[in-house]
């Protein structure tokens with residue numbers, strides 16, 4: 001409270017002269033003096049204004065001073081107001097007590113000594129002022145406490161909100177790590193199973209092939225054998241998808257013009273999707289090329305188109321488009337910063353709910369019912385994209401259709417005419433060779449030997465790289481070709497090839513492998529054959545290597561690399577000159 005604000009002092013007396021004299025005495029205090037001629041008038045003033053001190057004449061005609069003081073005290077607002085009695089008659093002890101009981105705080109006897117009256121009134125005015133100041137300070141303090149409490153509550157809420165957000169972030173990160181670990185172990189498991197199945201299926205298919213050749217004119221048996229081969233081949237397709245998901249499939253990356261690849265496929269897609277689905281392809285003219293395996297990319301597109309067809313049983317629209325984009329670090333999950341081409345396939349079908357969308361790319365997840373879907377379509381595409389240095393993204397909502405984006409790294413080279421030329425093998429099987437077959441899996445070694453023998457070649461089997469080296473050294477130049485598995489205990493196929501080339505730099509070598517287990521760049525100019533391979537693929541492989549060997553004559557690079565060997569694509573998927 002402002003200390004300079006004047007306080008009110010009420011002077012109550014029935015005699016105007018006395019009121020005047022009090023007024024004169026107290027004028028020096030420089031406060032506001034209010035005069036009342038009667039108790040009634042005094043009460044009216046009290047109800048309207050706040051007073052620091054009330055000065056009351058004890059003897060008044062209508063209501064004496066004691067009664068007025070008692071009435072004032074009864075009012076809650078004036079419980080604490082200072083009341084000073086002025087008494088003309090001599091007050092005895094009893095009157096004094098009566099006065100204090102009525103609420104008086106002090107007495108001033110008559111005749112009034114001005115200094116005494118002023119001093120007493122000043123004390124109570126000061127007290128009043130101090131009390132008000134204290135009250136104001138108190139109020140201010142309370143207000144500050146209230147403000148601080150609100151601020152603290154806000155800070156608390158903010159803290160709680162942040163803790164909540166951090167907890168949620170942590171939980172989300174943990175869930176993501178968990179999901180990645182789950183997929184990682186699923187990948188390892190699937191890759192392992194697929195690898196073993198590949199070998200088994202190779203034995204099944206090869207033996208069926210050989211059995212078919214044994215009974216040339218038995219159409220009924222041929223039908224049965226064809227049925228068995230078709231079943232085994234479906235199994236082989238399945239293992240290929242599993243390897244793709246596990247990111248362990250053999251990829252043969254090439255520089256691809258995506259628009260051209262899709263253009264070449266549209267007729268086939270239109271046939272697969274039927275007349276109720278309209279296909280629209282949209283590619284900008286300056287789309288950069290990508291680096292990926294064209295056969296696998298075609299397979300991925302076909303899988304996406306079939307998923308779209310299944311989501312649009314009553315027909316609809318399939319849009320295939322592409323765009324080049326420069327991606328910043330962390331902008332797209334699982335994608336490093338760099339230049340990419342985003343191939344996008346959209347349908348106007350049923351779309352997916354949140355739960356389906358979350359699981360769609362997991363291996364073996366399908367909503368298509370037993371025997372209708374393997375649940376490996378999207379997993380294969382996801383694995384292919386990741387193995388090619390890109391990623392796959394799914395965007396879908398129930399009733400809003402689905403968009404699948406396949407991001408592939410942009411190739412730094414342009415698709416040129418010098419891209420691997422495919423050499424047609426026209427003299428395959430023109431002569432018989434002595435072939436050293438190396439595989440730690442006896443079953444595979446034997447079926448391969450059986451196939452080669454059926455092709456009139458002479459076969460020597462070795463069950464390990466060490467065994468193979470011994471054979472090579474013992475038999476010298478009588479071995480025309482080395483056909484080796486890669487993943488073998490002790491020494492890998494690549495290590496064996498390097499060692500063999502030390503003794504015989506020109507030795508033709510075919511490296512057979514079930515999955516992408518060979519580190520890139522660690523090449524010796526070897527031909528590679530993907531497992532499981534069929535009789536025709538093996539035949540073409542041997543013929544290619546030997547034709548090329550003969551064509552090159554002895555012009556062999558001292559490093560051991562047979563230069564100029566290009567992909568022999570007679571049976572495209574299985575063979576390529578590599579690394």
Ligand SMILES: Nc1ncnc2c1ncn2[C@@H]1O[C@H](COP(=O)(O)OP(=O)(O)OP(=O)(O)O)[C@@H](O)[C@H]1O
Pocket residue numbers: 303307308311347349350351352356360361365366367368372373374375376377378379401402
């Ligand atoms: N375009 C789409 N629209 C709606 N749902 C889809 C679409 N593509 C995939 N899905 C959902 O994701 C699941 C997994 O798809 P994925 O291609 O991996 O396996 P699938 O199609 O069920 O089996 P397969 O590919 O062997 O035929 C599907 O069963 C389906 O529920």
Ligand SMILES: [Mg+2]
Pocket residue numbers: 303306307373376377378
């Ligand atoms: Mg599918």
